[in-house]
Amino acid sequence: MSAPAEPLDAAGRRISVVLADDEALVRAGVRAILGADPDIEVVAVAADGREAVDAVARFRPDVVLLDIRMPRLDGLAAARELVARVPETRIIMLTTFGEDEYIDEALGIGAGGFLLKASDPHELISGVRAVASGAAFLSPAVARRVVNRLRAGQTTIPTEAATAVGRLTGRERDVLELLGAGCSNAEIGARLYLTEGTVKGHVSSVLVKLGARNRVEAAITAYQAGIVT
CATH class of the missing domain: 3.40.50.2300 (Response regulator)
Known part of the structure:
Protein backbone atom coordinates (compact mmCIF):
# COMPACT_ATOMS: atom_id res chain seq x y z
CA MET A 1 0.00 0.00 0.00
CA VAL A 147 -3.72 -9.95 5.47
CA ASN A 148 -2.58 -13.52 4.78
CA ARG A 149 -1.89 -14.09 8.47
CA LEU A 150 -5.30 -12.78 9.46
CA ARG A 151 -7.03 -14.87 6.82
CA ALA A 152 -5.15 -18.00 7.86
CA GLY A 153 -6.07 -17.55 11.50
CA GLN A 154 -9.68 -16.44 11.06
CA THR A 155 -11.46 -17.67 7.98
CA THR A 156 -14.43 -15.38 8.65
CA ILE A 157 -12.41 -12.20 8.20
CA PRO A 158 -13.04 -11.71 4.43
CA THR A 159 -16.79 -12.07 5.06
CA GLU A 160 -16.68 -9.70 8.01
CA ALA A 161 -14.68 -7.18 6.01
CA ALA A 162 -17.12 -7.41 3.10
CA THR A 163 -20.04 -6.89 5.51
CA ALA A 164 -18.36 -3.84 7.02
CA VAL A 165 -17.62 -2.38 3.60
CA GLY A 166 -21.24 -3.01 2.65
CA ARG A 167 -22.29 -0.39 5.21
CA LEU A 168 -20.49 2.32 3.25
CA THR A 169 -22.08 4.62 0.72
CA GLY A 170 -20.74 4.56 -2.82
CA ARG A 171 -18.67 7.68 -2.20
CA GLU A 172 -17.29 6.31 1.06
CA ARG A 173 -16.29 3.13 -0.75
CA ASP A 174 -14.43 5.25 -3.32
CA VAL A 175 -12.64 7.03 -0.49
CA LEU A 176 -11.75 3.73 1.19
CA GLU A 177 -10.30 2.37 -2.06
CA LEU A 178 -7.98 5.34 -2.39
CA LEU A 179 -7.20 5.34 1.32
CA GLY A 180 -6.25 1.68 1.00
CA ALA A 181 -3.99 2.55 -1.90
CA GLY A 182 -2.09 4.90 0.40
CA CYS A 183 -3.46 8.22 -0.79
CA SER A 184 -3.48 11.29 1.42
CA ASN A 185 -6.62 13.38 1.88
CA ALA A 186 -5.34 15.88 -0.67
CA GLU A 187 -4.77 13.14 -3.24
CA ILE A 188 -8.19 11.60 -2.59
CA GLY A 189 -9.78 15.01 -3.04
CA ALA A 190 -7.96 15.60 -6.31
CA ARG A 191 -8.98 12.22 -7.73
CA LEU A 192 -12.61 12.43 -6.63
CA TYR A 193 -13.00 16.19 -7.20
CA LEU A 194 -13.80 16.84 -3.56
CA THR A 195 -12.54 19.47 -1.14
CA GLU A 196 -10.08 18.27 1.48
CA GLY A 197 -12.60 19.11 4.20
CA THR A 198 -15.20 16.90 2.53
CA VAL A 199 -12.65 14.08 2.27
CA LYS A 200 -11.87 14.37 5.99
CA GLY A 201 -15.57 13.98 6.71
CA HIS A 202 -15.81 10.89 4.52
CA VAL A 203 -12.69 9.37 6.10
CA SER A 204 -14.10 9.90 9.59
CA SER A 205 -17.36 8.25 8.56
CA VAL A 206 -15.49 5.33 6.98
CA LEU A 207 -13.49 4.73 10.16
CA VAL A 208 -16.64 4.75 12.29
CA LYS A 209 -18.58 2.39 10.01
CA LEU A 210 -15.66 -0.02 9.73
CA GLY A 211 -14.89 0.11 13.44
CA ALA A 212 -11.31 1.03 12.51
CA ARG A 213 -9.10 2.90 14.96
CA ASN A 214 -6.97 4.50 12.26
CA ARG A 215 -6.30 4.68 8.54
CA VAL A 216 -4.03 1.64 8.59
CA GLU A 217 -6.78 -0.58 10.00
CA ALA A 218 -9.21 0.79 7.42
CA ALA A 219 -6.70 0.05 4.68
CA ILE A 220 -6.28 -3.52 5.93
CA THR A 221 -10.06 -3.96 5.82
CA ALA A 222 -9.95 -2.75 2.21
CA TYR A 223 -7.37 -5.45 1.47
CA GLN A 224 -9.40 -8.11 3.26
CA ALA A 225 -12.56 -7.17 1.37
CA GLY A 226 -10.75 -7.30 -1.94
CA ILE A 227 -11.20 -3.59 -2.69
CA VAL A 228 -7.43 -3.13 -2.88
CA THR A 229 -5.12 -5.89 -4.14
Missing part, protein backbone atom coordinates in the same frame (compact mmCIF):
# COMPACT_ATOMS: atom_id res chain seq x y z
CA SER A 2 2.04 2.90 -1.20
CA ALA A 3 1.48 6.49 -2.10
CA PRO A 4 3.14 8.39 -4.91
CA ALA A 5 5.50 11.16 -3.91
CA GLU A 6 3.68 14.43 -3.50
CA PRO A 7 4.76 18.05 -2.98
CA LEU A 8 5.51 19.32 0.49
CA ASP A 9 3.23 21.78 2.21
CA ALA A 10 2.44 25.18 0.76
CA ALA A 11 5.36 26.74 2.61
CA GLY A 12 7.79 24.34 0.96
CA ARG A 13 8.88 23.04 4.36
CA ARG A 14 11.07 19.95 4.40
CA ILE A 15 9.83 16.79 6.11
CA SER A 16 11.69 16.44 9.41
CA VAL A 17 12.49 12.93 10.61
CA VAL A 18 13.88 11.30 13.74
CA LEU A 19 15.36 7.85 13.17
CA ALA A 20 15.73 5.27 15.95
CA ASP A 21 17.45 1.88 15.61
CA ASP A 22 19.94 0.11 17.84
CA GLU A 23 21.99 -1.13 14.87
CA ALA A 24 24.55 1.42 13.70
CA LEU A 25 24.61 0.05 10.14
CA VAL A 26 20.83 0.32 9.83
CA ARG A 27 20.88 3.89 11.15
CA ALA A 28 23.61 4.85 8.73
CA GLY A 29 21.90 3.20 5.77
CA VAL A 30 18.44 4.63 6.38
CA ARG A 31 19.85 8.07 7.14
CA ALA A 32 21.85 8.04 3.91
CA ILE A 33 18.78 7.07 1.88
CA LEU A 34 16.55 9.72 3.42
CA GLY A 35 19.29 12.33 3.32
CA ALA A 36 19.59 11.88 -0.44
CA ASP A 37 16.08 13.28 -0.87
CA PRO A 38 16.17 17.10 -0.91
CA ASP A 39 12.72 17.31 0.68
CA ILE A 40 13.54 15.18 3.73
CA GLU A 41 15.76 16.16 6.66
CA VAL A 42 16.89 13.72 9.35
CA VAL A 43 17.09 16.00 12.38
CA ALA A 44 18.23 13.38 14.90
CA VAL A 45 19.15 9.71 15.25
CA ALA A 46 18.77 7.54 18.35
CA ALA A 47 20.20 4.18 19.41
CA ASP A 48 17.38 3.22 21.76
CA GLY A 49 13.76 4.01 22.55
CA ARG A 50 14.47 6.43 25.37
CA GLU A 51 16.77 8.49 23.17
CA ALA A 52 14.09 8.44 20.49
CA VAL A 53 11.40 9.80 22.82
CA ASP A 54 13.73 12.54 24.05
CA ALA A 55 14.71 13.49 20.48
CA VAL A 56 11.11 13.68 19.32
CA ALA A 57 10.13 15.76 22.34
CA ARG A 58 12.98 18.13 21.54
CA PHE A 59 12.71 18.43 17.74
CA ARG A 60 8.97 17.79 17.22
CA PRO A 61 9.57 16.14 13.82
CA ASP A 62 6.90 15.34 11.27
CA VAL A 63 7.80 11.64 11.34
CA VAL A 64 9.67 9.25 13.62
CA LEU A 65 10.95 5.87 12.41
CA LEU A 66 11.07 3.40 15.29
CA ASP A 67 12.75 0.02 15.30
CA ILE A 68 10.53 -2.43 17.17
CA ARG A 69 13.29 -4.08 19.19
CA MET A 70 15.53 -1.61 21.01
CA PRO A 71 17.21 -1.51 24.44
CA ARG A 72 16.05 0.59 27.40
CA LEU A 73 12.68 1.24 25.77
CA ASP A 74 11.45 -0.84 22.83
CA GLY A 75 9.75 0.68 19.82
CA LEU A 76 6.23 -0.18 20.93
CA ALA A 77 6.70 1.36 24.36
CA ALA A 78 8.31 4.42 22.78
CA ALA A 79 5.36 4.72 20.37
CA ARG A 80 2.88 4.65 23.25
CA GLU A 81 4.74 7.41 25.05
CA LEU A 82 5.03 9.50 21.91
CA VAL A 83 1.32 9.23 21.10
CA ALA A 84 0.62 10.67 24.54
CA ARG A 85 3.38 13.29 24.60
CA VAL A 86 3.82 14.37 20.97
CA PRO A 87 0.67 13.27 19.10
CA GLU A 88 1.40 15.50 16.11
CA THR A 89 4.47 13.40 15.17
CA ARG A 90 3.47 10.49 12.94
CA ILE A 91 4.97 7.08 13.62
CA ILE A 92 6.47 4.53 11.24
CA MET A 93 7.57 1.18 12.64
CA LEU A 94 10.65 -0.49 11.15
CA THR A 95 10.13 -4.25 11.05
CA THR A 96 11.81 -7.43 9.92
CA PHE A 97 10.25 -10.57 8.48
CA GLY A 98 10.18 -12.19 11.91
CA GLU A 99 8.11 -9.58 13.74
CA ASP A 100 4.55 -10.09 12.45
CA GLU A 101 3.24 -10.60 15.97
CA TYR A 102 4.01 -6.97 16.86
CA ILE A 103 2.09 -5.39 14.00
CA ASP A 104 -1.37 -5.72 15.56
CA GLU A 105 -0.12 -4.08 18.76
CA ALA A 106 1.48 -1.23 16.83
CA LEU A 107 -1.78 -0.68 14.94
CA GLY A 108 -3.62 -0.35 18.21
CA ILE A 109 -1.11 2.20 19.46
CA GLY A 110 -1.62 4.35 16.39
CA ALA A 111 1.34 3.75 14.10
CA GLY A 112 0.73 5.18 10.65
CA GLY A 113 3.13 3.02 8.69
CA PHE A 114 5.20 -0.16 8.58
CA LEU A 115 8.40 -0.51 6.60
CA LEU A 116 10.77 -3.41 6.25
CA LYS A 117 14.37 -2.60 7.08
CA ALA A 118 15.27 -4.22 3.77
CA SER A 119 12.84 -1.99 1.85
CA ASP A 120 13.81 -0.55 -1.50
CA PRO A 121 15.10 3.04 -1.06
CA HIS A 122 12.22 4.41 -3.13
CA GLU A 123 9.75 2.58 -0.90
CA LEU A 124 11.36 4.05 2.21
CA ILE A 125 11.14 7.58 0.85
CA SER A 126 7.56 7.07 -0.37
CA GLY A 127 6.58 5.75 3.04
CA VAL A 128 7.97 8.77 4.85
CA ARG A 129 6.29 11.14 2.41
CA ALA A 130 2.96 9.33 2.64
CA VAL A 131 2.83 9.20 6.43
CA ALA A 132 4.02 12.81 6.73
CA SER A 133 1.09 13.85 4.52
CA GLY A 134 -1.39 12.04 6.76
CA ALA A 135 -1.78 8.87 4.70
CA ALA A 136 -1.23 5.30 5.87
CA PHE A 137 1.61 3.26 4.43
CA LEU A 138 2.34 -0.45 4.55
CA SER A 139 5.23 -1.93 2.63
CA PRO A 140 3.54 -4.21 0.07
CA ALA A 141 5.30 -7.22 1.55
CA VAL A 142 4.07 -6.29 5.03
CA ALA A 143 0.51 -5.74 3.79
CA ARG A 144 0.42 -9.16 2.13
CA ARG A 145 1.78 -10.86 5.25
CA VAL A 146 -0.68 -9.12 7.57
